[in-house]
Amino acid sequence: MKTFLRLTTIVRPYYLWMALAALIGFATTGSGIGLLVTSGYIIAKASLQPPLGALQLGIIGVRVFGIARGVLRYAERVVSHSTTFRILAKLRLWFYDAIEPLAPARLLYFKSGDLLQRVVDDIQSLENIYTRVLAPPFTALLVSTLMWLLLGTYSLQASLLLLFFHLLAGIAIPLIVITLGKGTQSGIMDLKTDQQVLAIDFLQGIGELKLYGKLPAHLAEMQCNEAKMLRLQHKNACIDGLHESLTGLLMNAAVIAILCALVPTLPKAGTNGIYLTVITFAVMASFEPFLSLPASMKNLEVDVRAGNRLFEILDAKPETAAPPEPASFPENHIIRAENLTFTYPGNHIRSLEKISFTVEPGRHIAIVGPSGAGKSTVTSLLMRFWNLPCGQLSIGGKDIGLFDPEEIRRNIALVSQRTYLFAETIRENLLLAKPDASDDELKDALTAAGLGCFTSRLDEWTGQHGMKLSGGERQRIAIARVLLQKAPIVILDEATANLDPITEKEVTGTLAAICRGNTLIAITHRLKAMERYDRIIVLEKGKISEQGSHDELMRKNGTYRRMWELQHSENPGRENDDA
Ligand code: ADP
Numbered sequence: 001m002k003t004f005l006r007l008t009t010i011v012r013p014y015y016l017w018m019a020l021a022a023l024i025g026f027a028t029t030g031s032g033i034g035l036l037v038t039s040g041y042i043i044a045k046a047s048l049q050p051p052l053g054a055l056q057l058g059i060i061g062v063r064v065f066g067i068a069r070g071v072l073r074y075a076e077r078v079v080s081h082s083t084t085f086r087i088l089a090k091l092r093l094w095f096y097d098a099i100e101p102l103a104p105a106r107l108l109y110f111k112s113g114d115l116l117q118r119v120v121d122d123i124q125s126l127e128n129i130y131t132r133v134l135a136p137p138f139t140a141l142l143v144s145t146l147m148w149l150l151l152g153t154y155s156l157q158a159s160l161l162l163l164f165f166h167l168l169a170g171i172a173i174p175l176i177v178i179t180l181g182k183g184t185q186s187g188i189m190d191l192k193t194d195q196q197v198l199a200i201d202f203l204q205g206i207g208e209l210k211l212y213g214k215l216p217a218h219l220a221e222m223q224c225n226e227a228k229m230l231r232l233q234h235k236n237a238c239i240d241g242l243h244e245s246l247t248g249l250l251m252n253a254a255v256i257a258i259l260c261a262l263v264p265t266l267p268k269a270g271t272n273g274i275y276l277t278v279i280t281f282a283v284m285a286s287f288e289p290f291l292s293l294p295a296s297m298k299n300l301e302v303d304v305r306a307g308n309r310l311f312e313i314l315d316a317k318p319e320t321a322a323p324p325e326p327a328s329f330p331e332n333h334i335i336r337a338e339n340l341t342f343t344y345p346g347n348h349i350r351s352l353e354k355i356s357f358t359v360e361p362g363r364h365i366a367i368v369g370p371s372g373a374g375k376s377t378v379t380s381l382l383m384r385f386w387n388l389p390c391g392q393l394s395i396g397g398k399d400i401g402l403f404d405p406e407e408i409r410r411n412i413a414l415v416s417q418r419t420y421l422f423a424e425t426i427r428e429n430l431l432l433a434k435p436d437a438s439d440d441e442l443k444d445a446l447t448a449a450g451l452g453c454f455t456s457r458l459d460e461w462t463g464q465h466g467m468k469l470s471g472g473e474r475q476r477i478a479i480a481r482v483l484l485q486k487a488p489i490v491i492l493d494e495a496t497a498n499l500d501p502i503t504e505k506e507v508t509g510t511l512a513a514i515c516r517g518n519t520l521i522a523i524t525h526r527l528k529a530m531e532r533y534d535r536i537i538v539l540e541k542g543k544i545s546e547q548g549s550h551d552e553l554m555r556k557n558g559t560y561r562r563m564w565e566l567q568h569s570e571n572p573g574r575e576n577d578d579a
Pocket of ligand 1: 108344345347351369370371372373374375376377378
């Protein structure tokens with residue numbers, strides 16, 4: 001109930017549109033009843049063979065109601081769809097506004113298939129909250145009230161009988177249908193979500209599934225899900241059929257009961273018989289709005305579930321938010337970490353423990369250490385993806401929490417191990433870093449990033465996830481983005497880890513050239529060309545074990561030296577690459 005009320009507040013700005021659509025909907029149903037009633041009147045009256053003029057009123061009625069029904073149905077569709085699309089646009093904006101600040105920290109805990117389901121299916125089901133949930137009961141109530149009043153003027157007894165059958169059709173049958181189908185709709189939705197998650201895993205991991213022989217098991221799981229969904233859909237269809245039959249049965253029962261009540265009261269056949277025909281048709285037509293009531297209740301179940309899932313995102317607090325009066329990014333952007341300690345939510349082991357370091361502007365430092373040492377966690381904290389519960393991290397002497405996270409991300413360029421390219425053109429992928437960049441700027445950035453051959457291919461599609469480009473080309477696009485962003489601080493988080501030695505050497509060289517004058521933090525577990533860094537910080541199990549220049553650390557005979565010797569003894573032929 002709470003969710004439903006919350007959903008109705010979202011559509012509140014469209015109440016006037018909804019009221020207009022409901023009124024037109026009511027007028028459309030009323031015209032349908034009027035058409036049936038006037039047709040019945042003409043047929044019954046004509047059987048008495050009156051002069052043609054006596055049928056004139058009925059003929060006009062058929063024409064008016066017939067035309068009105070078509071025109072009103074069209075108007076109702078236009079208004080209700082326009083309302084639906086307004087609601088859809090609002091829901092989409094509302095959802096994207098809510099989800100954006102949650103990335104990446106909070107979204108780690110959602111599966112991508114599940115998120116996709118929320119963005120597409122859940123919002124889509126909510127867009128119909130007016131047409132499928134709110135409008136049908138409203139129209140049924142209006143039509144019924146009108147019918148009870150009209151019939152009441154002719155016979156109170158018939159009106160009460162109609163009220164009785166309408167209550168059965170409007171309350172009892174939907175309740176039976178809902179009880180029988182309880183959980184069916186949400187079951188279908190849950191299975192759809194599971195299916196989406198499996199489909200995304202299938203599409204993205206088809207290589208691994210094939211490689212490890214898990215493809216048949218994965219497909220079997222998808223088929224099993226599909227079979228469960230079919231069973232639920234079959235049950236749903238059976239319940240729908242039952243409902244239609246019961247409503248039809250009630251409609252006929254209502255006609256017979258009302259006729260039985262009225263016939264004995266007729267003084268004589270003839271003129272009064274015409275009214276009986278008219279009443280019969282009117283009673284039959286008045287059941288039409290009840291046909292959509294169970295569907296409306298089922299949609300309510302779906303919408304409440306979709307609402308709950310969307311509110312879960314909406315109510316999630318972003319990990320980091322801008323302070324009310326954010327500080328401006330300082331010119332002198334010295335980075336200072338003091339006693340940084342960090343544990344990921346749900347993790348018992350500290351990823352960083354009391355680490356302290358300083359990076360002066362323009363300096364190039366490397367953070368090295370084995371996998372899992374906490375190197376990327378330093379990046380995440382600097383980019384303000386996570387809040388810092390313990391210790392101090394400041395830029396230019398100001399605590400990092402004083403800045404708007406967006407401002408930090410504008411001033412710190414990040415090249416990670418896997419550069420994400422959107423399924424767009426090269427131009428669009430570059431404009432991400434600087435939306436107002438001119439073509440010349442884009443071409444200069446590409447040339448400086450070592451992709452001079454791409455300057456004439458700005459409008460070329462990069463393929464899904466940039467698959468039409470090689471790993472080296474994708475990383476070079478990331479370098480071009482850094483150039484366009486013109487950020488004073490650059491973080492390279494294992495930026496060349498996925499590249500072959502020759503491309504790695506080329507890309508590293510390009511990066512070193514373009515970062516001259518910038519503050520650079522390079523995170524790596526591979527000790528290549530380490531002499532070019534002013535200082536190297538060695539992380540082990542979340543703690544700094546050593547700090548110093550390459551030569552100092554080599555003299556120390558500690559972890560760094562052991563790592564360096566191990567890596568270089570394994571690849572003696574590649575030592576020359578380091579220069
Ligand atoms: P590195 O970059 O040195 O390989 P990370 O900084 O990625 O290491 O990870 C340090 C530790 O934090 C690891 O033990 C890892 O399992 C854990 N960790 C990293 N990201 C998360 C996360 N989102 N949730 C929970 N634990 C995480």
